[in-house]
Amino acid sequence: MSKISGAESQIMEALWDRGPLTAEELVQTVGPAQGWGEATVKTLINRLLKKKALASERTGGRALYRPLVTREDYVTGESQGLLDRLFGGQVAPLVAHYARHRALSADEVERLKKLIAEFEPDDD
Template sequence: MARLSARISTGISGAESQIMEALWARGPLGAEDLVREVGGPQGWGEATVKTLINRLLKKKAIASERVGGRARYRPLVSRADYVTGESQGLLDRLFGGEVAPLVAHYAKHRPLSAEEIDRLKALIAQMEKDDAEKGDG
């Protein structure tokens, strides 16, 4: 299986990812919206949410824009790029960049359901088909 040629490293922490998830789901939001949407369920106060916003601004993961005299934040990193980077980071750190040992680990420690096995087989079949088509082109 081919490894990604370039790992996308965002350095977004677990707490910061909660802010990002809200922005990916709802688009630009103000600090008050993020306090209500993320802070409340997490038990975080306004200061914590604003600290997380500032960290994300410094990391250039989000941008701030003024709308009606208030700051609104929008993501600069797509969710797909974030997931790709985090996934590759996990593979690199724990499984030498290889997918098969990851799947084997899960299968050994948490048996796969019949549906999961079928989905994996379908994924492998599609990947083989795509590789064969690339070879023909």
């Protein structure tokens, strides 16, 4: 599957949140917030169909669109792409970057410590 663009991800988010939708429902759901008209939404739907990110099913004379990609798979791919492009695929430099350029709350630091502890090997 080809990479999903930022605009296309808005269509995907609506489908992940609400399940299968018609083009008209997608226009109503995504269009106003993005300032997109019907033509733009339909163009994005067609791009996603070509990328095999969506499936279209005819029901009652209307096309119903559903995602073929899970949100989890999308987030994993995007996250790995970011890590690869900016941090050589390494997580630690990413966390260090955010820690240096954005004040971490005490809660965030504690959550990071707990995550690290979960992944540390047992000494048994």
